[in-house]
Amino acid sequence: MIPSVRIVEVGPRDGLQNEPQIVATDVKRALIHRLAGAGLKHIEATAFVSPKWVPQMADHAALMAMIGDIDGVNFPVLVPNFKGFEAAMASGAREVAVFASASEGFSQKNINCSIAESIDRFVPIFEAARAQNVRVRGYVSCVVACPYDGAIAPAKVADVAGLLFDAGCYEISLGDTIGVGTPASVRRMLEAVAGRVPVERLAGHYHDTYGMGVANAFASWEFGLTAFDSSVAGLGGCPYAEGASGNVATEDLVYLFEGLGVETGIDLPRLVDCAHWFSAKLGRGPHSRVAKALLARTKP
Numbered sequence: 001m002i003p004s005v006r007i008v009e010v011g012p013r014d015g016l017q018n019e020p021q022i023v024a025t026d027v028k029r030a031l032i033h034r035l036a037g038a039g040l041k042h043i044e045a046t047a048f049v050s051p052k053w054v055p056q057m058a059d060h061a062a063l064m065a066m067i068g069d070i071d072g073v074n075f076p077v078l079v080p081n082f083k084g085f086e087a088a089m090a091s092g093a094r095e096v097a098v099f100a101s102a103s104e105g106f107s108q109k110n111i112n113c114s115i116a117e118s119i120d121r122f123v124p125i126f127e128a129a130r131a132q133n134v135r136v137r138g139y140v141s142c143v144v145a146c147p148y149d150g151a152i153a154p155a156k157v158a159d160v161a162g163l164l165f166d167a168g169c170y171e172i173s174l175g176d177t178i179g180v181g182t183p184a185s186v187r188r189m190l191e192a193v194a195g196r197v198p199v200e201r202l203a204g205h206y207h208d209t210y211g212m213g214v215a216n217a218f219a220s221w222e223f224g225l226t227a228f229d230s231s232v233a234g235l236g237g238c239p240y241a242e243g244a245s246g247n248v249a250t251e252d253l254v255y256l257f258e259g260l261g262v263e264t265g266i267d268l269p270r271l272v273d274c275a276h277w278f279s280a281k282l283g284r285g286p287h288s289r290v291a292k293a294l295l296a297r298t299k300p
Contacts (some may be wrong), residue, residue, distance in 0.1 A: 004263035006042065006227045008173075008203065009035050009250055011278075013044040015235025017056050019282065025059040029066040031278050035232060036073045038270040040250075041144025044097065047078035048088045064091040067296045076137060080111065081122040089132065096129065097173075099139035100164060102157040105148030106141060106177070119163050126168040138169030139205070143189050144181035154192030162196030171201050173229055176216065183219035189224050203227035206248050208287070209226055210233060213248025214256050223261075228253055233275035234287030249288030253277055269294070 012032055016023060027197040028046075035043050045067060051058035060077070067075060076095035081087045087241040088096055100118045107115050129136045142149075143157045161172045174193065176186065186206075193202060203226070204220040217228050230253045236246030254266050272294050275286040286292065 002261070002263050003100045004226070004265070005221065005257055006265055007040065007250060007253060007266065008042040008044060008046045008076075008227065009033070009040045009232060010247060011231040011233070012236045012248070013047050013057070013227075014247060015093040015231040015233075017047060017054050018236070019056055020085075021282065022056060023281070025063050025066060025070070027172065027278075027281055028059070028063055031232075031274070032046065032067055032075075032275040033070070035271075036070050038274055039264075039266040041072060041265065041270075042074045042076070043075055044128065045075040045142060047080075048084035048091075049078070049080050059088065061091045064093065076135075081121050082128070085125045085128060089128075089134070090260045093134075095135040095137065096125070097137040097139055098125060098164070099141060100160050100197045101141045101146075102152050102160045103142040103146035106146045109148060110141075115160060119160075119167065122164075122167060130168065130281045136169050138164035138167075138172045139175055140164065141175045141177045143174045143193075144176045144185050145178060147178055154189045155181045157189050158196045161202075164198045165201065169225065171203055172197050173203040173227075175205040175229075176207055179213065180208030181206065181216050182212055183215050186216045186219055187223060190220060190225070194223075199224040200226070203229060205229040207236070208246065208248045214252050217248060217253055218256060221257075221260075232271065232286075232288075233279045235278075235293060246287055249275070249286070251286075251288040251290040255290045 046060040046063050047057045048060050049057050077088050077093045079088050079096045139159050145151050202225050204225050206216040230250040231247035232250045234246045234249035254264050254268050257264050273293045275291040279286040
């Protein structure tokens with residue numbers, strides 16, 4: 001049987017949430033539909049957060065209404081608290097994501113509370129999600145290092161991931177938020193986390209600040225992970241981590257796995273077209289190395 005991986009496209013949410021220019025709702029809808037047309041089956045559409053803190057996500061309900069249903073495509077949304085969960089349910093969402101940090105300093109700077117307090121906030125979400133048959137995915141940020149606390153002990157990451165998994169998350173996405181990880185540091189982290197959460201319930205979420213995103217994904221795949229988050233055109237960043245670049249580009253991951261003979265279900269040429277189209281909407285080129293290389297090959 002041909003091995004496969006599941007790629008979760010986070011560009012419309014994680015990739016866009018820190019863009020300085022507000023992207024029109026109809027353009028976001030077109031982006032999501034183009035991603036689905038390229039074969040992506042899991043597209044994180046938006047975040048039900050306060051427009052005061054994340055203006056880019058102010059159109060969350062309108063966007064969900066515009067997307068509609070696409071057969072076989074899942075549209076998870078991020079919710080920071082129970083109020084966000086209720087709004088997501090009202091919009092028709094059937095999967096939500098919650099986030100915690102492995103760093104106390106990052107947790108305080110990001111959401112103004114401790115790690116323990118952040119997880120306590122999710123208790124009503126887990127209870128309501130179980131009652132409504134809604135899946136909950138968990139994010140853990142700063143799994144390698146933090147801009148405030150420095151290097152993060154792998155055991156700390158394992159503790160936070162274990163708490164989210166035990167609370168009811170079907171999968172834990174491990175985020176190298178500032179992109180300083182290397183295959184060695186990522187593997188040490190995974191070895192610790194796998195002691196608390198089954199490997200098949202883990203996903204890799206790697207930023208590409210030092211160009212290690214693809215290498216870290218490969219190391220994680222060798223470790224046994226088969227789910228990865230990525231962002232079309234390498235969109236993204238982190239407002240709490242100065243200089244941190246976007247998520248590893250979806251095109252680069254697809255190219256990696258195709259070269260390994262691993263099925264992604266994604267049409268790479270169509271995905272690259274989407275990356276160039278949307279990057280042009282933002283007035284720049286894609287950060288993806290694969291998108292740049294394939295464009296250069298098509299030029300006369």
